[in-house]
Amino acid sequence: MEEQAAGLLALVCAKTGGEINTGALYRRADLERVRDAKLMLHCRFCRETHLFRFADARLKPIDGNKPPPSTGTD
Ligand SMILES: [Zn+2]
Secondary structure, eight states, X not given: OOOOOEXXXXXXXXXXXXXXXXXXXXXXXXXXXXXXXXXEEEETTTTEEEEEEGGGOEEEOOOTTSOOOOOOOO
């Protein structure tokens, strides 16, 4: 009965469907608890700051083999 479905929280842009990786580690239960929450973030897809809903957020599996796709300056 181990519910260790943890992952890195990615907030999804409602307009473009783009994912913003927050790097925050969440369990599925944690995400359920805050699904009514919203967060104001700068969206690199829209190039503006808008609200992201945790209800739309996804948990990305943690893959220890691959480094995060950091492109540095954009
Ligand atoms: Zn956006």
